[in-house]
Amino acid sequence: MLKDFQASKRFTMLRNGCAVAEISRRLPVSEKTIRNYRDKDLLPSQIERAPRTHRTRLDPLEAFWPEIEALLESDPRLKPITLLGWLQQKHNLPASDPSAQVVPDTLRRTLERRVHKWRLQYDSEQEVVSAQVHRPTSPKN
Helix, strand or coil: CCCHHHHHHHHHHHHCCCCHHHHHHHCCCCHHHHHHHHHHCCCHHHCCCCCCCCCCCCCCCCCCHHHHHHHHHHCCCCCHHHHHHHHHHHHCCCCCCHHHCCCCHHHHHHHHHHHHHHHHHHCCCCCCCCCCCCCCCCCCC
């Protein structure tokens, strides 16, 4: 994908009579991309893209999620870091190579997001926050 400054260079080069092949050599972009932006006559930031509806990678928690969900249903106050520690104790071999771990530490943020999403959807004990109104008091004489 071209950046706007690259696209503006491309527009300048096209106006100066450069061929698409030459532009693609100068800018690290394929000829097809150059032609696509040329035909639309828009900067990349002006083109609206459809929102993504698919996953871009495999779900790393897919194998463990039923267990995690059962734990959350029994005790919704469990923290994601506690769940990660439990998963690591259960599934990782002791004294194994860190690169060979089934549940690495890098799953922490993914687990935090997933638990947060689960709590929003299923947790009935949502925190109630009431607005605080501060009224000025009159000075005492």
